[in-house]
Each structure stands twice: as structure tokens, then as C-alpha cells.
Amino acid sequence: QVQLVESGGGVVQPGRSLRLSCVGSEFNFRNYGMHWVRQAPGKGLEWVAVTSYDGSKKFYGDSVKGRFTISRDNSKNTVYLQMNSLRVEDTAVYYCARRSGWAEHFDNWGQGTLVTVSS
Amino acid sequence: QTVVSQEPSFSVSPGETVTLTCGLSSGSVSASFYPSWYQQTPGQSPRTLIYNTNIRSSGVPDRFSGSILGNKAALTITGAQADDESDYYCVLYVGTGIWVFGGGTKLTVL
Numbered sequence: 441q442v443q444l445v446e447s448g449g450g451v452v453q454p455g456r457s458l459r460l461s462c463v464g465s466e467f468n469f470r471n472y473g474m475h476w477v478r479q480a481p482g483k484g485l486e487w488v489a490v491t492s493y494d495g496s497k498k499f500y501g502d503s504v505k506g507r508f509t510i511s512r513d514n515s516k517n518t519v520y521l522q523m524n525s526l527r528v529e530d531t532a533v534y535y536c537a538r539r540s541g542w543a544e545h546f547d548n549w550g551q552g553t554l555v556t557v558s559s
Numbered sequence: 560q561t562v563v564s565q566e567p568s569f570s571v572s573p574g575e576t577v578t579l580t581c582g583l584s585s586g587s588v589s590a591s592f593y594p595s596w597y598q599q600t601p602g603q604s605p606r607t608l609i610y611n612t613n614i615r616s617s618g619v620p621d622r623f624s625g626s627i628l629g630n631k632a633a634l635t636i637t638g639a640q641a642d643d644e645s646d647y648y649c650v651l652y653v654g655t656g657i658w659v660f661g662g663g664t665k666l667t668v669l
Contacts, residue, residue, distance in 0.1 A: 545593060546597070548607075
């Protein structure tokens with residue numbers, strides 16, 4: 441059974457940085473693209489970023505472009521989200537999700553990690 | 560900027576059929592957008608229901624179905640049950656490595 445486990449969330453001041461991690465197991469991690477999706481408190485889901493299976497291609501949502509960086513280390517079965525210049529509006533639960541091998545959807549989700557940006 | 564629209568809320572009685580829709584600010588939704596649907600209950604991670612317009616994810620009951628209705632993607636629940644009360648999100652792949660979520664529909668079953 442596919443497992444995705446996020447970590448690295450916490451409370452951080454505006455303007456500071458934080459790095460999230462997501463470890464995948466029970467599947468061949470290096471064969472799959474990986475997403476980050478977030479959900480602000482009481483709000484809907486928002487797509488954040490995606491990396492290709494080998495990390496060569498990366499795409500971002502408009503609200504995080506230029507501040508967040510997605511990366512991966514296939515030797516560690518881990519995808520990262522480096523978040524810089526954090527804003528109050530980045531407060532959310534951040535989920536990692538596996539990109540399906542076909543039909544462009546999110547086929548497995550982690551449990552999420554909460555990031556709170558507050559002074 | 561691409562906006563994906565969903566009904567903010569919907570109410571259905573147990574046993575009835577309900578159709579939730581997913582539209583696009585600029586044009587029609589087609590299968591080429593790979594519409595997918597996700598169910599989320601409070602405090603839980605999203606659960607994948609439907610992908611590639613109409614394919615049910617593993618373990619999803621067959622009362623959930625997906626389609627294209629007119630110029631929108633649609634999720635139909637046939638014979639709604641109490642535990643279908645959830646938030647439902649559609650996602651469209653708009654190309655060039657970009658996905659866009661709809662705002663979600665809060666479904667009440669009463």
C-alpha cells in the first residue's frame with residue numbers, strides 16, 4: 441500500500457523560511473512525479489507545485505512562484521518543498537500527493553503537515 | 560488566470576441522485592483536461608474518487624460516476640448516503656504542467 445508521510449511543518453514568522461519533506465514508500469518512488477497541494481484553514485485545496493519523476497521539470501502555482509522550490513532526492517525516496525519569504529497567507533496544511541502515471545491526477549495522498557506563518 | 564468553478568454547496572436527501580459540476584472560466588471542459596474528483600471529510604486527507612473524466616478509483620462505490628455534461632465535468636452520486644456528506648473537489652489539468660482546483664462543493668445529505 442502506497443504511503444506518503446509529510447514532515448517539517450511548524451510555526452514560522454513572516455519572511456522566514458521552512459522546508460517540508462515527504463517520504464514515499466511501498467512503491468517505486470523514482471518512477472513517479474510528485475505534487476504539493478495545500479489547504480488554508482477552512483478553505484479549499486490549492487495546487488502548489490509538481491516535479492517530474494527525475495526532478496528535471498518543475499512547475500508552480502502563481503501564488504508561490506519565485507518563493508517556493510520543489511525538489512527531490514530519489515535515493516531517499518523524498519520530495520521537498522523549500523518555502524522562502526513566507527507570508528501569513530501561506531498558512532495551510534500541506535499535502536504531498538503522487539502524480540499518477542497516466543491521466544494526470546493525484547492518485548495517493550499523504551496525511552499533511554501544518555504550516556503556520558505568524559508573528 | 561484560469562478559474563475552475565464548482566457549486567459552493569448542495570443539499571440532497573438520502574437515496575436521491577445529485578450531480579455536482581466543474582466549469583472553466585475560459586471555455587468548455589473536455590476530456591483533454593483530465594478532470595478528476597476528490598472527496599474530503601473534515602480533518603482528513605482528500606480521497607481520489609474519479610479520474611480521466613469517468614474512471615472510478617480503486618474501492619470507490621459504483622454510485623459515484625463521472626462524465627462531461629454540456630461544457631462542464633460532472634460528478635453524479637446515485638442514491639446518496641449519509642456518509643457521502645463531504646466536500647468534493649474537481650481538478651483540471653490545464654496544460655504546461657499546471658493543475659487548477661475548483662473551489663469545492665460542500666454536500667449535505669439530509
